[in-house]
Amino acid sequence: MAQPAPPSQSEMRQRNLSRVLHTLAAEGPLSRAAVAARIGLTRAAVSTLVDELLRGELLVEEGPGRSGAVGRPGSQLRPTDRGPCGFGAEIGVDHLAVCAADLRGEIRVRVEKEIRNRHSDPLAVLTVLRRLARRARAEATGVGLHPVGLAVAVPGLVLRDSCTVLRAPNLGWQHTELLPLLPDDLGPVTVHNEANLGGLAELWSGNTPEATLPEGPGSPGSPDSFVYVSAQIGIGASVVVDGQLLSGTHGFAGELGHVPVRPEGPRCGCGGRGCLETYAGEEAVLRAAGIEPGPGVRMSALTARCEAGEETALRAVRRAGTALGIALSGAVNLLDCRRVVIGGTLTRLAPWLLPPLRRELARRTAVAAGGRDTPVPVTASPLGPDGPLVGAAGLAVRTALDHPAALLAGRPR
Template sequence: MAGPGALTQSGIRRRNLARVLHALAAGEPLSRAAVAARLGLTRAAVSTLVDELLRGGLLTERDPAPGRPGAVGRPGTGLLLADRGPCGVGAEIGVDHLAVCVMDLRGRVRVRRRRESHGRDGRDTGPEVVLAGLTDMLRAAVAEAADAGLRPAGLTVAVPGLVVRNTATVLHAANLGWRNADLDGLLPRDLGPVTVENEANLGALAELWSGRGAGESFLHVSAEAGIGAAVVIDGELLRGAHGFAGELGHLPVRPEGRACRCGGRGCLEAYAGEEALLRAAGLRPGPGIRVGALAARCEAGEPTALRAVRQAGTALGIALSGAVNLLDPRRVVLGGALSRLAPWLLTPVSRELARRTTVAAGGRGTPVPVTVSPLGPDGPLLGAARHSVRAALDDPAALLRR
């Protein structure tokens, strides 16, 4: 059955306006004729839609558009998404940092701000204090963006915890010490629609939307203080019944092992999370002591650091093997802070996957490849901003009414 408005003129118009914008989101300028061919619409229909989007400031023209090889006649005017007007705003709440960025409709980051540490290293600091600081940063970033002719069309916030689906409620963020934290009334409402999302999910979506994971099935592992994961199946994020899919960090790798902040024992995070890694390497976690310091020791060949990372890689490989056996992804992607340690993590992770996954161990194929996201620690923040941009592109009619 068709959805609400799908068969009305208004519904068709809204859908086709969005289709035009998404057709241009890849970045290269296209003529009206090229957009019509790509969407399967008539040139007249596309011209009407394009004229509306141009009047609304969502598109710009560049003359001429690149011609097709062998094409006859003067090439048409090129169309591009506007680099002024509506923009997406992304924010990230980390254990020891806050970050915001503003992205235009073309996907370019135009403003970026970061603040190290909030409260007592972020742990057990109430959401009211953290969100007050984040709001100050958002206000400053949006003011700077306004000087460049940009206005916010939505805000997406990345949080390292379980977010109740379709709400702004953080059910549990163990590394922040938050439980049942409703962020809805703590975030600014004048930046457009607000979305709160798990940071690992946004890191995976950033990978997907970058084009490297388009239409693919992969498991994206993200880490800051904790370890999260997101599952993408055939180009779609797998959320689970309650939106909590991907809690890789709390899979047990040693069922009766160390206590974890989540209340369980033997979780992956207790062996491969940032704090566990630093302590195993002889580093005392604290302000300024992060994975970068550990990577520097590994680069210098420091034996204790190398051993700590190898042991963490083994634990990570054990946890990943269960996920790979269950989900059969095409690849595993390391993102977040773990990407800094990839030169020393990849070998033990790949070794455990080869030993423990059915495809490799059964002799029916090669182990699932483990790759490193070039987005690195920036994935969740960029995914948050891109989420806001895509939401704007999905509903251009709402932008045109503003």
């Protein structure tokens, strides 16, 4: 079998430019020496790369930082907060949102609209999204940013490496090609399942609470492995193994919402019975609490009733937590994940949702985290409902950072 050709000098240079950008985006401000130590290159090599990025106005140089080392502290480098930015968009069942993030991953612009998209024509939905994108682009231009890519989060099955939504039950979409309907002036466009983007946002956020993690091979500093649950009107999940998203053969991994928790339960929109969504989806929980879902009816009403100790509301949330624990026990037993993270709108109900979830999960998991008696940690994501949108913008930014030649040329990839 022929061996692949070694990378050319130009390819190595591009790879190293990308490594410098990614390091400073994730950890900056840093000195040249600190960057060199992190990526394993000489300081002279890093200085050459940094000078090129400074000339291309992708980095800015600040004054000297504090240094514990002997000698004069080096000047601090960070990605510019002007210039290239990644756009993220989210198509929700009851809302649309667009945001722009700079090269540091900071959200600089955000526009959104509450709108009922269930069973709406995709053209009508994407027409509104394009209007929001125009507003967001105008605001981004006002703060000195220009787009280099767009990633879109959708609550449904998206064919791998495509913009085709195979099925989005809560939108009522089937075999829908989104690319011709999406903005074409924000750079390259990608479409992804919203739970996958929420999981990536969690991975990149550094939100791992070290106190909750087991000792051993999965200890802090090793690549993270977790199940992220995007619990909104629908329920999706993403699986991260050793720091990498597990997407499956067709890109459909993580369809937790349609795992049956009560085989003879109520009919689900997917055609099955007793799916997790029929017990723990946002609308199911609201109805069980005696709150009829509708435009403008959010989880705040249910949260207020739980805070007031209303038994019907508390019972509905506990039932959802138990159902989540049943569904997640299979994932934990199968994957031996390090932790479970709950994202989405149900994070607002964490004080009442998580205790029954943890109890059910502990009761049903064969081996606790790290082979110890400690149950697998379950936490609510600090990103809450914003995970998919933040992840979309973050993916657009990180994809741009992978292609420094395009950024230096001031053009989309």
